[in-house]
Amino acid sequence: MVTIKDIAKLANVSHTTVSRALNDSPLIKPGTKKKIQEIAAQLNYTPNFNAKSLVMQKSYTIGLFFTSISNGTSPSFFADTVKGVNHVINEDYNLFVRGIDDYPTFSSIHHRRFDGIILMSQSEVDNSFIYHVLNQKIPLVVINREVSDQSIINILSNDREGSCQAVKYLIQKGHKDIAIIEGIKGFKSSLERREGYLKALIDEQIPIQSEYIVNGNYDMESGYKAMEKLLSLENPPTAVFSSNDDMAVGALNAVFAKGLTVPGDISVIGFDDIQIARYTNPSLTTVKKPIEKISRLGAEKILKAIESQEIKGEKIFVETELMIRKSVSTWK
Structure with missing residues (x-):
């Protein structure tokens, strides 16, 4: 195996000069650099990253x-x-x-x-x-x-603004009983998306109903359980904003399990725009977080x-x- 020392011997320079030349250092004269790089190419030299790390003081x-x-x-x-x-x-x-x-x-x-x-x-x-x-x-x-x-x-990304836009879209579609499936407590995204949901309701002068705010865990199972809870209410919501798409997919399945339809009986909107959102049945309206x-x-x-x-x-x-x-x- 060819080493930096082999190249240094042939080029009649120090191994530090070879290392710097192979890393395109401006400290090495162009002529010397070209000579060293040509010798390395002829010998099919492959850099040793451990040695390179020591010389360059980098971990890569x-x-x-x-x-x-x-x-x-x-x-x-x-x-x-x-x-x-x-x-x-x-x-x-x-x-x-x-x-x-x-x-x-x-x-x-x-x-x-x-x-x-x-x-x-x-x-x-x-x-x-x-x-x-x-x-x-x-x-x-x-x-x-x-x-x-x-x-x-x-x-x-502006999660609060994206959530507010999503809930206002539901309101424009005639919905007033709108629930939210929240994300993990303590996560900033959960708080921002909740704030966007509340802002939309306040802006449009729709009363906030505490029973429509249910906890989730950002996974499909928690979305399923949260939707079950919402559907069991005396006055179930007509639309649900889910704080991410995984929970929205779980929520869709909970609706179908009850013998209901989306969006006929209840509308569902998600957040993130994961790849599967386009292929659920029905395809999921969602906020694209890039x-x-x-x-x-x-x-x-x-x-x-x-x-x-x-x-x-x-x-x-x-x-x-x-x-x-x-x-x-x-x-x-």
């Missing part, structure tokens, strides 16, 4: 962290996030994916292990992780949840921060969009 690892992978992160949300990041990060980097709740302490998270970190933040419990990463001086991008620290690159786009932007920003070693805080909002399909009908 980017961390993608979730608040939790096992609790409250739906499979579609997880897949879209990883897909968006992976689309941007090239083969020069390893992608390390974990949940923050897997760590009893953060001592293993340091700048020698990670060149940069993307945090898919779902809860304020992440704040201790954020400040640990900042103290370690690891470039950081926080996506999905708004953070107050102006020095952080923060990319998110998770893959947000994740892709996050990856682009972290690569720039790593390359420049300059981290300039900014806040980027990616718009949501109401995707009108067939699970909502006009209430007579």
Whole structure:
């Protein structure tokens, strides 16, 4: 196996010069760089990333962290996030994916292990992780949840506005008895979507009914159980806003299990626009939260921060969009 030392001997330079030349360092003269790169090509040299890491003082690892992978992160949300990041990060980097709740302490998270970190933040419990990463001086991008620290690159969608738009669409369709299936308590997305639901009702002067606000857990089973609870009320709602699509799919099945129809007996609207939303029967009207786009932007920003070693805080909002399909009908 060809090593940097072999190339150094043939080029009559130090192995540090070879390493810098192969990494396109501006410190090496163009003529020397060209000579070294030609020798490496002739010898079919393949870089040893462990040695490269030592010379460049880089780990060639980017961390993608979730608040939790096992609790409250739906499979579609997880897949879209990883897909968006992976689309941007090239083969020069390893992608390390974990949940923050897997760590009893953060001592293993340091700048020698990670060149940069993307945090898919779902809860304020992440704040201790954020400040640990900042103290370690690891470039950081926080996506999905708004953070107050102006020095952080923060990319998110306006969940409150998207939810408000969805509920106002139901109101325009003649619905007044509108329920919400909430997401996990403590998750920022749950709070924002609840606030959007309440704002729509207040704006349109529709009374808020506490029995129409039911808990979910961002999974299909909790959506099913929440819809069962709503259908058992003395005065069931005519429409339900589900805080994510997975729960909406569960809710659809609970309606069918009761021998009722969507949207004939009850309208259902979701949030996220996961891939399956187009293929449910009926197809699901939902708010498109561009998770893959947000994740892709996050990856682009972290690569720039790593390359420049300059981290300039900014806040980027990616718009949501109401995707009108067939699970909502006009209430007579």
